[in-house]
Amino acid sequence: MNYISRVRTLNPIAVKRADLTDAGLELTDLSDTNPTRHGLFDPQILDIIAAHLPRASRYEPHPRGPWPARAALAERYGGDPDDYWLVSSTSEAYGWLFTMLADPGDKVAIPSPGYPLIEPLAQFHSLTTSSYRTFYVHPSGWELDTDSFEETITDNGVRVVVSVNPNNPTGAYVDYSIIDNISQHGLPLIADEVFFPFRIDHGPEPKRLSGNETTLTFGLDGLSKLLASPQLKLGWIRLSGPSSVRRQVAGALDEIADAYLNVNTPVALALPDLLDLADSSVARVTARLTSNLATARTIFDITRIRTTYGGWMMLLDIPPLIDADDLCVALMEKAGLYVHPGYFYDLPDSTLALSLLPEPQVFEESCRRLGAALAVIAATY
Numbered sequence: 255m256n257y258i259s260r261v262r263t264l265n266p267i268a269v270k271r272a273d274l275t276d277a278g279l280e281l282t283d284l285s286d287t288n289p290t291r292h293g294l295f296d297p298q299i300l301d302i303i304a305a306h307l308p309r310a311s312r313y314e315p316h317p318r319g320p321w322p323a324r325a326a327l328a329e330r331y332g333g334d335p336d337d338y339w340l341v342s343s344t345s346e347a348y349g350w351l352f353t354m355l356a357d358p359g360d361k362v363a364i365p366s367p368g369y370p371l372i373e374p375l376a377q378f379h380s381l382t383t384s385s386y387r388t389f390y391v392h393p394s395g396w397e398l399d400t401d402s403f404e405e406t407i408t409d410n411g412v413r414v415v416v417s418v419n420p421n422n423p424t425g426a427y428v429d430y431s432i433i434d435n436i437s438q439h440g441l442p443l444i445a446d447e448v449f450f451p452f453r454i455d456h457g458p459e460p461k462r463l464s465g466n467e468t469t470l471t472f473g474l475d476g477l478s479k480l481l482a483s484p485q486l487k488l489g490w491i492r493l494s495g496p497s498s499v500r501r502q503v504a505g506a507l508d509e510i511a512d513a514y515l516n517v518n519t520p521v522a523l524a525l526p527d528l529l530d531l532a533d534s535s536v537a538r539v540t541a542r543l544t545s546n547l548a549t550a551r552t553i554f555d556i557t558r559i560r561t562t563y564g565g566w567m568m569l570l571d572i573p574p575l576i577d578a579d580d581l582c583v584a585l586m587e588k589a590g591l592y593v594h595p596g597y598f599y600d601l602p603d604s605t606l607a608l609s610l611l612p613e614p615q616v617f618e619e620s621c622r623r624l625g626a627a628l629a630v631i632a633a634t635y
Contacts, residue, residue, distance in 0.1 A: 267582045267595070274586055281586060282620050284608045285594040287566050289482035292611045294539055296531055299483060306524040317511035319490075319522050326526035327490055331475075332465050339491040339507055340525075342516040344448060344474045345375060347491050350510045351414070351472055352379040354503075355442055361411040363441075367600045369422040384409055385600070388426065395457065395561040396426035403432070407439050418446045419463055423569060423599050423607045425562030427460035437469035442495075444472050448479040449565040451536045454543045454610070457563040470495035470503065477521075479566075481528060481535045488521045539566075539611075546610045546617045553621045560605075569596075570606045572628055575635040578603035589627035591620060 275281060289295065318324060319340030328335045341347045356362065358380035364372050366385035373383050386406040387399040407415055415436050419428040436443050445463035453460070464473020476489025493500060493507070521528075547568055551559055560569040576584075578595035585591045596605030612620065 265598075266579050270583050271586060271592055279586070279590065281590055281592045282616070282623075283592045284612070284620050284624065285592060287609045287611055288484065289539065289611055290485060292542075293613055294482040294535075294542065294611065296481065296483075296535055296538075298531060299481060299486070299528065302527045302531075303486075303520050303524045305527075306520050309523050310520040313519065315515045317508040317515070319517050320519075320525075323522050323525035326529050327492070330529055330532075331473075331492065333492060333494065336504070337493050339493070339511055340517045340522055341476075341489045341491060341511075342487045342518070343478070344446060344476055344489045345371065346514070346516060347472070347474050347489055348372065348375045348444070349379065350507065350514075351444055351491070352376060352381055353510060354506050356381050356413040359411075360413045361409060363406045363409075363412045363415040365416070365418055365421055367421070367424055367596075368418060370598060372416055382411075384412055388421070388424065390424075390560060392557065393561050395563060396421070396424050398429060398432070403435070407436065407441060412441065414442050414444060416444045416446065417463060418449075420449050420452075420460070420564035422449060422565050423567035423601075424560070425454070425565040425567065425569075427457070427563055428463060430461045430463065433463060433466050433468050433471075442470040442472065444474065446474045448475055448489075450475070451480070452540050452543060452566065453564050454540060454547055455561065455563050460564070464492050465494045467495060470499055477528065480532050482539055486521050486528075487518055488525065542614070543610045545614055546612065549614065549618050550608070550610075550621055553618070553625055566610055568608050568610055569601065570608060571602075572604050572606060573632055574602070574604035575632060581631065584631060585624070585627055588630070589623045591624055591627070593624070 318338060321335060323340060324335035324338040327338045361382050361384045362376045364383045364385055366387050376383050384406050386403040388396045389399055390396050406412065417428050417432065420426055443463065447462055447464055450462060464471055471494045473492035474489065477486045478484040493504060543566060550568060554570060558571045560571065562568055578597055582593060582595055585593055594607040596602045596607065599607060
């Protein structure tokens with residue numbers, strides 16, 4: 255077996271970043287979406303988990319996770335407690351679902367542009383991906399390329415459709431009408447909705463894809479985004495769709511979950527109380543996102559900032575003057591800034607993806623340095 259073919263080689267930008275930091279250069283990471291590094295973690299979380307530690311002394315595993323935790327999820331999001339499976343992360347959830355829904359050599363339909371996570375997860379399960387595209391129209395935002403979507407999901411090799419609602423990094427919410435289209439073709443849907451509550455701009459009222467009764471759907475969510483706490487390592491799958499197939503699917507999920515039993519017991523037991531912090535956490539993070547987006551709009555030409563409706567990222571278009579890798583290296587060396595080029599997400603090289611999570615003063619100062627550096631580069635070329 256060729257083990258190397260199952261993993262990706264390091265990107266040259268990442269290699270250069272490592273070299274510069276090893277040499278002592280301090281970089282401001284404008285792509286960093288780790289909320290625990292931006293003052294967004296709620297310290298009450300630790301007290302809540304600590305209060306549940308005595309109950310965690312006994313190991314009482316269940317494939318779907320503790321019933322009180324699942325009951326709390328059903329109360330917040332709908333459905334029945336038996337519709338939920340606790341997982342250690344949405345990445346683990348993808349792995350379970352790929353195992354259940356596809357065989358080696360099959361295809362997974364994924365959105366493009368998109369975050370580069372699903373492809374390697376699929377590859378680890380000997381699957382391939384087939385992309386359906388969205389296109390950008392300024393200033394209304396992103397729209398689904400319906401021809402591309404239809405062509406992709408009618409590919410004989412496609413066994414499951416992934417939809418990220420809202421998309422990362424475009425921030426576009428998904429039109430609910432895709433549910434009917436997917437249902438007509440009899441495909442299951444993985445609806446990744448970890449960013450759903452983070453609305454940062456006005457637009458059509460979004461609707462969750464999870465919980466629908468039309469097509470077999472696996473809704474993914476978790477505390478990583480909801481509580482700005484990726485270190486808690488707790489997510490969940492919500493099963494919905496026609497009752498005629500749900501029982502068989504639930505049994506298969508139980509079998510997979512029972513083989514792993516990965517969920518951390520103290521966090522799972524604390525989940526009902528942790529969910530009480532969700533609304534305040536979402537409000538705090540959303541305020542940061544909207545404030546930083548407004549700052550960016552005052553610093554950069556507003557026509558260069560792509561419309562975004564949700565999520566934790568913004569996209570900045572820049573003049574296509576030099577190679578994307580060369581630009582990113584120049585920004586590290588000359589401005590002390592690390593950014594992600596568009597091609598990381600299947601976007602044009604002349605697009606930069608920036609995190610909206612940094613503390614406001616840091617974000618503003620970094621954006622001004624970025625604007626000045628881009629002006630120098632533009633004058634040079």
